[in-house]
Amino acid sequence: MGAGADSIRSSETLESRRLPHQRLLDAILPARSRSTDRSSESVHSSNSSIGTSSKEEERERKNEVLRAFEREVQMRRRMSAQKAEEIESCEEKARYGQWDVYHTEPKEWKHLDDVRKLNSLAISDPEVMEACVGSHWSFRVRIHAMRNMSAHLAFVVLREHGITMQAVLTERGTGITPHMMHWVMRLPVETLLFVRGVMQKPVEVISGCDITHLELKLTHVHVVSEITESLPFTVYAAERSVNSRLEEHQDLDDAASDQASAEVEPDQASQRSSVQHGTQSLIITQRTRLTNRLIDLRTPTMQATFKIQSVICREFRNFLNARDFTEIHTPKLQGGASESGASVFQVNYFGRSAFLAQSPQLYKQMCIASDMRRVFEIGPVFRAENSNTPRHMTEYTGLDIEMEINHYYDALSVIDGMLKHIFKVLHNECQDAIQQVRKHFNVPELVWLDQTLVLHFSEGIRMLKEAGYREEDGSEPDEFEDLHTRAEIRLGELVKEKYGTDYYVLDKFPRNARPFYALCDPKDERRTNTFDIFVRGQEICTGGQRIHRSEMLEENIRRMGIDSAGLEEYLEGFRLGAPPHAGCGIGLERLVMLYLNLDDIRLASLFYRDPKSFAVKAHQELRHPDAGTNPPPWLQSRNKNAPPPPKELQPLEHLIANYGDSTNTSWLDDRIKVWRHPDTGAAVGYTKRKHNILVVGNPLCDHSQYENVISKFLEFCRLELQGKPIWLMVSESVEGILGGRHGWCTLTCTADQRIKDVRRNPAKNDHEIQRKIRHANKVGVSIQEVAFHQTVPEDVKKECDARIQEWQRNRKGMQVHLTDVRPWVDEEHRAYYLARDENKKVCCMVVFAQLAPSNGYQVKWAISFPNAPNGAIEMTILHALDMAGSNPITFGTAAASKVEAVHGLSGIAFKMLSRVYNSVADRSHLQNKSDFREKLGTVRDPTYICYPKGGMTMLAVRDLIEFFRE
Template identity: 50%
Template sequence: MLKRAVAKVTGDSSPAENGNSRTSSTPATGQTTPNAPPSAKSTMDSTQSADVPDKKFRLSHIFSGHSLPGTRRSTSRAGSLDEPRPSAVRKAQRIEEKERKAIEQEKVKERIAMARKQSDLRAAQIETPEQRARYGEQYPVEWNKTHDQWENIFTICDDAQIGDTVTLRARIHTIRDISSHLVFIVLRQQISTIQAVLAEENGVITGHMVRWAKRLPLESIVVVRGKLQKPREPITGATTQQAEVKVQQLYLVAQPKESLPFNVYDADLVLKKSDDDHSGSNSGHGTDSDGEGAPRDENHSIERHEGPVLTQRVRLTNRIIDLRTPTSQAIFRINAAICNAFRSHLDKNRFLEIHTPKLQGGASESGSSVFSLDYFGRPAFLAQSPQLFKQMCIAADFKRVYEIGPVFRAENSNTARHLTEYTGLDIEMEIVHYYDAIRVIDGMLKSIFVALRDSFKAERELIKRHFPHEDLVYPEDTLILPFAQGVRLLVQSGYVEEDGSVPKEDEDLHTRAEIRLGELIKEKYNTDYYILDKFPSSVRPFYAMEDKDDPKVTNSFDIFIRGQEICTGGQRIHDIEELERKMQRLSISPKGMQEYLEGFRLGAPPHAGCGIGLERLVMLYLNLGDVRYGSLFHRDPRSLPLQKADEDELRHPEASTNPPPWKHPRLALKADGESELRDMQPLEKLIANYGDASNTAWLDERYKVWRHPDTGAAVGYSPFKGYAMIIGDPLCDKAQLSQAISAFLQFIKKEAKLKPIWMMVSEEVEEILGGKLNWCSLSCSAEERVEDPAKNPARHDPDIQKKVRHARKEGIKIQDYTLSENVPDEVVRETDARIEDWRKNRKGEQVHMTDVHPWRDMSHRVYYIARDASGQVCAMVVLHQLSPQHGWHIKWALDFPGAPNGTIEHVVLHAMESNAGSKMTFGASATSTLVAKHGLSKVTTKWLTKAYNSLAEHNRLTNKGEFRQKLGAVEDRVYICYPRHGLSPAGIQAIIGFFKQ
C-alpha cells in the first residue's frame, strides 16, 4: 500500500524525484511523460516476462503508425515481423527529405539576406538622388496637401482613365515575382484590387528598387503613384481587369511587425469545406442546451485544395486579418445595408427611432437566460430585449417605434446559430388588428431583400464564391401558415424526433424539425421565406395576447428564412388586469417591472411588434453556415476566457518584465551604472514572479534558457536530436506572452535551427500557439492544483489518517526550514547521503524532467525533513515558491529506505498545513482522457482517444491523480503543441528519449 502512496504524491510526475526504496515496482507503476504521448512503462517488474515490449516504445509506435514488435500481422512478403511496414518507411523518408530541404532553405535565406545587404550598399553608391527618391519609407510631404485627390480603386473605370496618373494608398495583397527586372504587385482596398507593374527602366526605375519592392511583406500599407495603362490581356487575379498601374513611385507606410498566421490572399482563395461544416443550416444533428442545433466544432475547416488549412478557430482568433478579406468586407457591407434599409423603410412609414436602456431591474422573459450584475449593491440585469421599454413607449403615445441595439442572452448554446450578444432590430406599433403588424413587418423585410438584390450584386456574388447559395426565393404574397398546420405537415411526412417522438401542436419545434419543415414548404410552396402563425400559449412569453377564439394559441408568429427562424413577434396584452392575472398564473414577480406595469395602469392602446436578430438574418440570407461570420467580434459562451492575472504584487518587483528594470524610472535612478541596469533579471526571481511548476525544471543543467532582449522574458528549452524540447510557459507578464513567443520561435528557427515541440503549456499559451499560429495541440496531462490547502479533505480520509497516526506512533519528527532559514550543512550532508541510498535502491529505467537537486535556489524553497525514532533522516518534502498565482510546487516528496509506513503522507500533509494560506500544485500528471484541442481531424482524434483510453485503463495512469484528489487536488489541463506536420515518428521517439535521458 505504501509504495502506491509514495508514487501518487510525487511533485514532478517522475519516479526519479519521488522515492520509495522498499520496492522496485513503484517507479514502473503508472508513470507518464508529462504532457507528451504517455510512456506507460519505464521499466520491467520482476514478475513480468522479459519479452514484453517496452510500453513507451509501444505507445510511440501507436502515435507514429508503426507496428509493434512481437505483434502478429499478416504479410505477403518474406521478412521479419518486426520490420516496419513499407508505408511507414516511405513516410519517414519523406519527412527526412522535407527536413533536409528545410535546412537547405534556411541556408539559402541566409545567403539571400547577405546578398540584400550588399545590394543595399551598392545601390546607395550608384543610384542618383532622383532614383533614390522614388522609393523608400517616406513619400514626399507635399503629397499630403492633395491626399483628398488620391484614387480609390473601385472608382477606376476599366477604359476611361487609361493614361491618367493616379496616386493611391492600399495594402499589398500579393506579390508575383516575374523576373529580376519585373514584379507584379496586387494592391487591395477593401473588396477592390488592382495590379501594379514595377519594371526596371533605364535611368528611372533601378533594379534595386524592383528588388526592394519584392521584399515588402504582404499586408503592408504602401502609397503608389503611377500611370494607368491597358494590360496585354485581361487580369483575372484582380477586380480591375482592363487597367493596371505602371508604378513610378512606391513608398512603404506601415508593415506587420510580427509573422502573420495567414495572409489575406490565401484566405481569400479558400473554399468552404462542406463535409466539415457544423452549421445548422442544412442539418439538425447535434444538440445544444435545449436539445437543438448543431454543436460547434472549433476545428471546422475552411481550406484550399492545396496549401495550409485555415480552421474557423484560426480565422476568428485572428479576426482583424480575417475581416480584411474581401469576403468579410462584403459580408459587413450587407450587414450595414440591412440596417440602412430597415431604418429607411420604417422612417418612410412614420416610425420613430428610440434608444432604450440595457440595464434593467427585472427580466423581461426567462430569468434563467439573463446576465445578472451588481448595480451599486442592488441586483440588475442586462436586457434580453427592449421589449418592455418598447411597450412603455407605446403607452406614452409614440405610436410607432423601432430600435437597432444590443441584445444579451445568457444561454449556454454552443451552436452555429446562437450568440450571447447580438444586434436586435426591434419594432413596436399601435394596431387595430393583429394582422396590421404582420403586414408592416412583412413589407419591411421585403424592402430589405429588394435593396440587397438591386444595390449589392457585386458583394453578393463575391460572397457566393466562398459561401455558395441560391438567391432567396419568395412569392409576392407571403405564405402565412398556422403553426398547427405546419406540425401536421411534419407528421404527414413521417418526421419523428431523434427520440422517436412525434411533434405536437402544443409544443415548440426543435431546430431539426424547423429545418425539415422548411424543406417541406420549399417543395410544396416554392418559397424560402414564410411566416408561421398562431403559436401555442405554452411556448410564448407572459405578455403575448391569447387568441380570443382559441385561448390555447396566441396572436404571435415567427418568420423563417431557409427553414430557420429570424424573427419572433406578435400582439401584446394591453389590459393591466389581464396582464397581472397572467403574471400571477405564471408565477412572474412584478419586482423590477413597476415602470412597465405603470404604463398599462395609465391606459395603453392595442399594440404588436417583433424582434429580429441581425447576425442570424445575415447568416441565413447569405448561407454563411455560422452566425459568427456575420458578427463583427462575436460573443458566444466560449468568449471572454478567464484571464488568470497575478493575485498579488510581484514577489520581486525589481525582476519585473513589464517594464524590465532598465526601462523602469524608479529602478533606473537606483542603478549604480549602465551595466547593472542592463543585467537580465535572475531566472530564480522570474520563477517566483511568473512561474509554474514546469518552470522549476529550467534550473537543471540540461536546459538552456533563452532571454528576450527587450523585456528579459525567459523560455527554457533543451536541444535533443534536432528538436527544441520546450517546457512550460514563458516567464514574463501575461501581456507579453505573444511577443516573447514570437521572438523565441524566430530564434529557434533562424539561430538554433531546431524544430520546436512545446510541452506542458497553459491554456493561455495554447491559445497563442494553436489559435493564433495554427499549431496542432492536444492534452494528456494536467497540473494537479490545490486551491485551498486549509480545506484538505485528506484530514478526514480514514486510510490516510490511519497512516499518519502510525507514523506518529513510530516516533516520526519533522524539522521545518522556512525561506528565511538556511538548512545546516550537517543536515545537508546527512540528507544527501540518504538521497544516495534512495538512488541506489531504485531499479529500472526512469522517466523524468529533472533529477533530484534539492539545494539549488534555496532562497525560494522550504524544506520538511523527517527523522525516525533513532534520529535518522527517513523522508523529505521540498516546496518551491512559484508566482503568487500558483503558490507552491511540491517539488519532491521522498521517503528513504527503511522509513516507517505512513511517513511520506505525514510529511506531505504537514507541509500543506504549514502553508495553508497559499495555493499549491503537485506538478503535472497523466489524465484519464486525451483531448485534441486544435488541428487534429475528427478521425485522428477519435482514433487517438480510443488508443489512449485503452492504455490509461490498462496501465492505471490515473492512480496518482486519484490519490492527489484525496488531498484536494483538481486537474488544470496543460498542452503539448507543435507546428503542423512538425511531429514525425522521429519526433515521438525524441520526446520519449528526452524524458528517459
Template identity: 45%
Template sequence: MANPLKALKQKLHSPDSTGPHHRHGSGDLGQPHNAHSPHRRSLAQILRLDNSYTSSDDEPDTDDFDSDGVSKNQQKRLATKAKKKEARSRLSLEHRDDSEERSRKRLEEAAQAETEGMRARYGDLPVMQSTTRGTQNRIDISTITDEMVGTEVMFRCRLYHVRNMGVKLVFLIFRQKLSTIQGVMVETPGTIGPLMMHWAEHLRTGSIVLVTGTLKKPEIPVKSASIHNMEVHVSQLKVIVKRQEPVPFSVQEAEMVALDSHQEEGRQSQIPNRTRLSNRIIDLRTTTSQSIFRIQSVIGNLFRSTLDAQGFVEIHSPKLQGAATESGASVFKVDYFGRKAFLAQSPQLAKQMAIASDFERVYEIGAVFRAENSNTHRHLTEFTGLDLEMAIEEHYHEMLDVIDNTLKAIFQGIYKTCRREVDVIKEQFPSDDLVWLEKTPVIPFKDAVQMLTDSGWLNEEGEPVSPLEDLGTRDEIRVGELVKEKYGTDYYVLDKFPRSARPFYTMPDIDDPRYTNSFDIFVRGQEIISGSQRIHDAPMLEDNMRLVGIDPEDMAEYMEGFRWGTPPHGGCGVGLERILFLLLKLGNIRLASMFHRDPKSFPPKAVIERLPYPDADTLNPVWKRERGREVAVEDRQMPSVEDLIANYGDSTHTSWGDERFKVWRHADTESQYYRVIVSFLQWLKKETHLKPIWILINTATEEVLGERLGWKSISCVAEERVDPTKHSAESDPEVAKKIRQASNNGIKITDIDSKEPVPEATKEKCNARVKDWLANRKGTQIHLSNIDLFRDETHRRYFIAEDKEGTVCGIAVLAQIAPQRGWQAKYCLDFPGAPSGTIELVTTHALRAAETLGAHSVTFGGGAAPHVTPGHHMSGTKMKLLGSTYDAIVKQFNLGRKSEFREKMGATPDPQFIAWPPHGLGRKGISANSTTEKLLRANYRRTSKLSLTFSRLSWPPIKEESETLEEEPETKQRNNDSGKISCTTTTATTTTTATETTVPSRASTVAIGNPSGSKQDRMPNFRADEARPGKRCPDSEPASKDGSDDDSAAGVGLCRKPRGFLGSLGSGCF
C-alpha cells in the same frame, strides 16, 4: 557465400517481406505494408539495396540485430545517410554564407551609386499629424477601368503579398477593401535601384503604403488579384504605417479556400473560426468579413427606408429598465445607484408606450441584451434588434403583411445591389440563393406539427412533437425541409403559436385560448422573427403579468399607457445578425457580429500579487526605474532567470537550470503570453529552422494557442496542487498512522531556510543517499534526467529526515515559484531502508512549513489524468479512439499511482493541455520523422514507450532495465557533431519548454532543449542566454510512493526541417 540471384528472386516474389533488407516507404516503422497494395520497386532499386544478399534458406543471425530489431546493415546505412545529409547541410550553409556576402557587397556598391532622386522614391513617411493639406488626387482602385491604361495613379492601400522573382523583379499585391491589384517593380538604372528593390521585398505584409505608378495591361491576366486585366508599374512606394508586431495569421492565409474535408461550421477555410474571432481585427480585413458587414449595412438601410415609405417613425428607447421585459431569468442585472435595474431584453415596453402615445407606427434599430448562458452557434448575449410596432385596425395579419413585404424587399435588395459581396462570401460559405414565393405560405402551428407527425418525426425525447409546446431547433429544421418539399420555398410563416411559448403580453386566440395571435417567420428552416398581437386591455394585461411573477406596480410607467387607453396593436422583432447568419449560411452567428458578445466574453483577470523579487519585475524593469528612459537592448541588464521563475514561474520552470536547456528571452520584458509566444515561434522557425510538434502547457497558454493561433489540444495531464492551510493529509487515517509510525521510530526533520547555506557535509550525505535511491529503483523506468538537489539553493527550502543513527532517510525540497502558485514540492523522497511513514512525515512537514510562509498552494508537479478530454478543435471519432487508447495506457502502466498518493496529501488536479499546431501531429508531420526514428532505434537501446504514445503508436514494446540510461561516448560524440540530437535524454529527442508567466499574463523567458550546433538568436530584438548547468529530476515512477518531480506543465516537441524529432518532454505522468 549467399546466393544473390536466389535472394533477388525471393525479393521479386515477396514484395511485402519484412526481412533485414526491406525498406518501408511512408508507413510506420516496424509495420508491414498493405498486402493489397505493395510497394513496387524497379530492379535497379532492389540491386542498390546492398552489395550482399542472404539466401532464403539461411536463418538470420540474431547477433546481427540490436535489441530494437535493427540490423547492423541498417545501422550502417542510416549512419551513412546521416553523414551525407550533414555534408549537404554544411555545403548549403557555406553556399548561403557566400550568397549573403555577395548580396551585402552588391548593396554596398548600390548605396554609393544611389542618387538623392532615387532615394526619394521609397522609404517611411513621417507620422501624419495633419500639418498640411495637399492636392494629391488619390484613387479608389475599384474604379480602375481599361480606359485608364497609361495613366499615372496614386492610392493608399495595404500591402497584401510580396513575391520576389529575383534581384531585379518584385511582384506586390495591394489591397483596398474588397479589391486587390498587382504591382510590378522592376530595377531600372537611374530610377529604381537595388536598394529600393531590396527594401520593397522585405516589407511586412499588412503595412499601409502609398503607391505611385502607371497602369498597364498585363501580358497574362492576373489570377492572384481581383483586378485581372490591369496592373500598376510602381515608380514610388512609401510606408505610411508599418506593422510593428507579428500576426497569428495573414489576411491572405485567412482568405485561402480549403477542401471540403476542412469545413468548419460550413466554412471552407484552414483558419478556425475561434482563431479568427480571437484576432478579430485581422479577420475583419478579409474580403469575406468586409462583404458580410457591407451587406449588414444594406440590411439596416433597406429596413429603415422600406418602413419610412410606409409611414413609420424611427425611435430610440433607453436600454436601462426598472423591470424585466419578458422574464427575470434572462436579464442582465445592473446596480443603478443602489437600486436594481436591468438591461433591456428588447425595446418592447418603449414601442408599446409610443403606440399608447399615438405614434401609430414606430420602429427601432438598437442593441438587445439576453442573459442566456448558451454557447451554441446561434446565440449571442448582445445583438442588434430590428423591431417594429404598429396600431392595427381589424386583424394582426395587417402587421404580418408589413413585415413580410419588408423582408422580401431586403432579400431582393441584397441580391440586386450586393451581388459581388454575396459571391465573395460564397467562396468560403457555399450556399444557394434564398428562394421565396410571391405569396408567402402561412401555416398554422398545429398543421406544422401534423406534418412532422405524418412524416414519422420524433423529438429529442423520442416522442411525437406536442401541438401545445414550442418546437425545438431540430423540429424547426425538419419542418423547413418538409415545407421546402411541399411548397418549394426557403421562406415561410408559422401562425398561431401555443400560449406556453409566448410572453405575457401576447393576445390569446379567441377561438382556442391555448393558442395565441402570434407567428414566427422562418428562413432555411430556422426562426428569424417572432411577432404577435399585444394585449391592449389593462386588466387582462395585469392578470397575465401576475401569472408570470411580475408586479404591475414595478412597471407603473408602462401600465399607465394601458390604463389611459391604448389602441389595438401588434409588433415583431428580428436580430440583424440572425438575418445575416441564415441568409448567407455563415454557420456561426458570431461571424455576423463585428465584435461578438457571448457567455465567454470578458474572462476574469488574475489578481496582481506582490513580487518577491522586485528587481525582476517585468512591468517596471530596473533599467526604466533607474534611467527613466528606454535603454538599448544590448545595454539592458536582464534579471536572472531564477528570480523570474520565483516571480512568475510554475513547477516546470524550476527545471530550466538543467544543462540541457537554453533560455530564449524576449528583450522587451513588458510582454504578454500572446506576444512572447508568437515571437518565440517566429524565432524558432527563422533562426533554428525547427518546427514545433507538440507542447505541454497550462490553461492560459492553451487559450492563446487554441483560440488565437488555431492549435489543437487535449488534456490528459493535471498539475496536482494542495492547499497547505487545510491539513487534509493528516485527516486521512492511513497517512496519519504512518506519520505516527515514523515519529515513534525517532525520525527527526531538520529545516534549512533558503537564506542559509546548506552545509557541505549535509550535501554529501544527501547526494550519497540519492545514489542509493537511484541504484535501488526497479521495474520499468520512464525518466528524462537526473536529480540535483542543491541547484539554485537561494530559491529553495530543505527538509531533511534523519533516523536515530543520524542517517538521512528522506528529504523534501520546496522550490519557490510565482506567488499565486505558492511553492513546488520539487522533491519528496524516502531513501532505501527508511522507516515506514518517512515520506508521509517529511511531506506533511514541508506542507506545514509552506503554510507558515503564507502559501495557499503547493504543487507536486504533473500527474496523469484518469481520462483524456478534448480542448480546442478536437472532437468526433478521433477523439473517442484517442480516449480509449489513453485509458488503456493509464491502466497498463498504473499511471495513477502518483496521483493517488498525492490525493491523500490533499492534492486536487489543475488540468494541463497537450497542444500541437495544425498538421503538427498529422500523418505528414509525423512521417517526416521516420529517418530520425530509425537513427534513434539504432543508437538507443532503451526508449520510453509512453513518451511516443501521443505522437506515434507504432513502436513495438521494449522491455526496459531499471538502471539509468547513459549514452555511449561514441554516440554522444556523433550527436554533438551532427547538431541534431540532444544528449543524454532517454527519449532521444530535442525539446523545449513553453513560456509560463504570471499576473498580469506577462512572460519573458522560454527554455529550449539544447539542440547541439543550433544557431544563437540573431534577431535584433531578442537575446538567447545559456541556462546554468545542472541536472533535472527524473520523470519516473520512483521507489518512493510520492515521486514528486519537476517536469509538470510545459514542453515542446521540435522538428528540424524537413526531418526532425518528436518531442517527449512532458509532465510527471510520463
C-alpha cells in the same frame, strides 16, 4: 539463397502491414525480454554522441554563415541607398519613398471600383479599351501580393476595399531606377501605398484579379502607412484558402517521408512539405481568422459579408419608413430586467443597481402607450448567457419593431412583408457580394414561398414525432414546452422536404416558452399569440402580441415571480391606457449568418462579443518586486539623482517565484536551456532535440507581455536554432496566442492537478486514507519540517541523498517524468517535510516549491522510500498540505485519460496521434498518480501542447517520449 530472399521479403511484408504508431512504439518502448549486448550499447552511444557533437558544430557553422549573409545583405542595401542618393536626380527621387505623416495630395485620386466598371465595358467595347490605354491614374491601395520575376520586373497585385488589380513594375520606359525597383520589391504585403501609373492592356487576360483586361504600369510609389509587425496570415493567402471551415491537415506522415525530411536541411524540408501538401499550406482555420479579426475583415469575403449586412439595415429602414414608422433610440441602461433576471449584465450605476438592456422591448411598448403608433429601432442588445455556441453572442444588433394593431396577424403581415422585401433586394442587387462569399462558403439560394407558410406549433411537434425525432434524453418533444435547437433544425429539414421552403413561420408558442408580456391565445390559454420566424431551420425573429391591460400584465408579473421594482415606469404607461399592439425582434447577425449560410455567427459580427471576450487582466502580485519584467529592474523608477542601475538579468529562481507554475520549476534542470528576452528579461525554457525544439511551460513574464515574448522567441527559433518548436504544457492563455494568433495546432492530453482550497480537503474524510494515517501514528512516524527560506542541515541532506539513491535503485519499468529528483536546488523557494520512522530513519520526503502567488505551491516531490511504514506518505502529504494555509496547491502536470483536439486537428492525423498516446499511457501507467491525487480534492486544469502545422511528425513524437524518459 532463394529461401533467404523469400524470408526477408516475407518479414518486410509483415512489417509494412503494421501501423506506423505500432512501429514507432516498438522502436521507443522495446520489450523487456529483448536481450541486449551492453558493450555494443556503449560503443553505439559513444558513436552517437560523436555524431551529435559534429552535427551541432555543423549547425552552428551554418548559423554563422547565415548571419554573415544577412550582414552582407544589409551592407549592400546601405551602399545601394548611398549610391542612389548620389546619382539619382530630384525627379527620380520624387517617384518613391515614404510620405510624411502630414502629407496631403492636392488632387483627388480614383478608386479600383471605377476601373472595374471600365473593365466590364472594355471587355466588349474596343473603343472603351482604346480610351483607357495610355490614361494616367492614381490610387490609394494596399499591396495584396508581390511576384518578383527578376531584378528588373515585378508584378504587384493591388487591393482596395476587396477589389484587386495587377500593376507592373519595370525600369523600361517608366523612369524607374534600379534602386527604386529594389525598394518597392522589399515592401511587405499589406503596406498602404499611393501609386500613380499609366493604364495599359495586359499581354493576356489576368485570371487572378477582379480587373482582368486592364493593368497599371507604375511610375510612382509612395508608402502612406507601413507594416510594423509580422502578419499571422495575409489577405492573399486567406482568399486562396480552400475553405475557411477546413480545420484539418496531414500531420503524421508515413515513416519513409518522415525519415526523408530528417535527412535534409530545415529550409529544404519546409519547401518539400509545401510541395507535397499543396493547398495544406493555405489552410487558415476559423479560429485564427477570428483571433486576427482586423486582417480577416480586409478579405474580399468579409468585405462582401458586411456589404450585405449594410443592405439589410438599409432596406429594413426604407421599408418601414415608407409605411409611416418612426425610428427611435431607446436607453441601454435599465432599472430592471425586461425578460429574465438571470440573463442580464448588472452594472454599478453610481452605487445603485442597473442593467444593460436585453432588448428595447419595454421602451418600444412605452412608445406605443405614448401614441407613437408605429416605431422601429436598430441598436445593441445584451444577453448575459454563457452559451459558447456558433449561434450565440453576448452582444448583437437588434432590428426591433412595435406597432398598434387591430388583429394579431396585422403585425405578422408587416414583418413577413419586410423580410421578403429584404430577401428580394439582396437577390437582385447583391449577386456580386454573394458570389464572393460563395468562394468560401456554400451559399445555396434561399427559397421562400409567395404565400408564406404559417405552421401551428402543435403541427410542428406532430411532424417531429411522425419523423421519429427524440430529444437527447430519449423523450418525445412536448407541444407545451419550447423547442430546443436540435428540434428546430430537424423541423426545418422536414418543412423543406414537405413544403419546399427555407423560410416559414411557427405560430402559437406555448405560454411556458414566452415572457410575461405575451398575450394568451383567446382559444387556448396554454398558448400565446406569439410566433418565431425561421430561416434554414434556425430562428431569426421572435414576435407576437403584447398584453395591453395593466391588471393582466401585473398579474403575469406576480405569477412569474418577477421583481416589479424596476418596472414601475413601464407599468405606468399601461395604467394610463395603452392600445393593442404587437411587434418583433430580429437578430441582425443571425439573419446575415443564415442568409449566407455561414457556419459561425461571429463571422457576421464586426468585432464579436461572446462569453470568452475580454481576457482577465488581474494584477500580478510579485514575491520579488525587484525581479519583475514589467518593467524590468533596469527601467524601474529610482532616485532621479542616482545613476541608472546596470542591465543585469533577473535571477531565474526569482522569476519562477514571481510568475511560475509547476512546469517552470523544471527549468532549473541542466538539460533545459533558458532563452532571455533582451528588453524585459523574460525567460523561456527549451531543449534542442535531434529533430525538434521542445519548449516547456509558459514564458516567465507578466501576462500582458506573453504575445510579444512568444513572437520574439519564435523568431529566435527560426533564425538561431533553425528548427520546428513544439510547445508543451502551456496554459489556456498561451494556447490562445499560439493557436489563435499564430494558427498552430493545439491539443490537450495533460492537466495540472490543483487543489483550490486545501482547507476543504476531502482526504480528511476518506476512510481508507485516515486508516493508513492512524497506522503510521501508531508505529511512531514523526515529521520534521524545514520551512521556506530556511537552510537544510548538511547531515540531513546526506541522509536524504542516500535514501533517494536507494529508492532509485528499486524503481522498475519505464519512467516518464519532466524533472530529475534534485531536492536541494533553489532551497530559498523550497519547503521540506521529512517523515521518520520509530528508529528516526527518513522514510518519506515531500518537497514544496514556491510558485507565483496566484499559483501557490507545487508538491514538487512526494517520495516514499523503501520499507516505509504503511500510511507514512499519506501522513506526510496531508501534514504538508495543512501547512500551506489558504494558498492554492498543484501536484504538477498529470496525464489525461485521452487526447482532445482543440484547434487545427482532425481526421486520420488525430486518430494516429491518439493511438500512440493511448499505447504509451497504458504501458507507462500514467494514470496511477492521478487516482490518489483525486482523493485529495484535486481538480484538473487542462494544459496544452501546441505546434506549427506539419510539426507533429513521427520523429517529433519520438523526441517527446525520449525527452520524458531521460
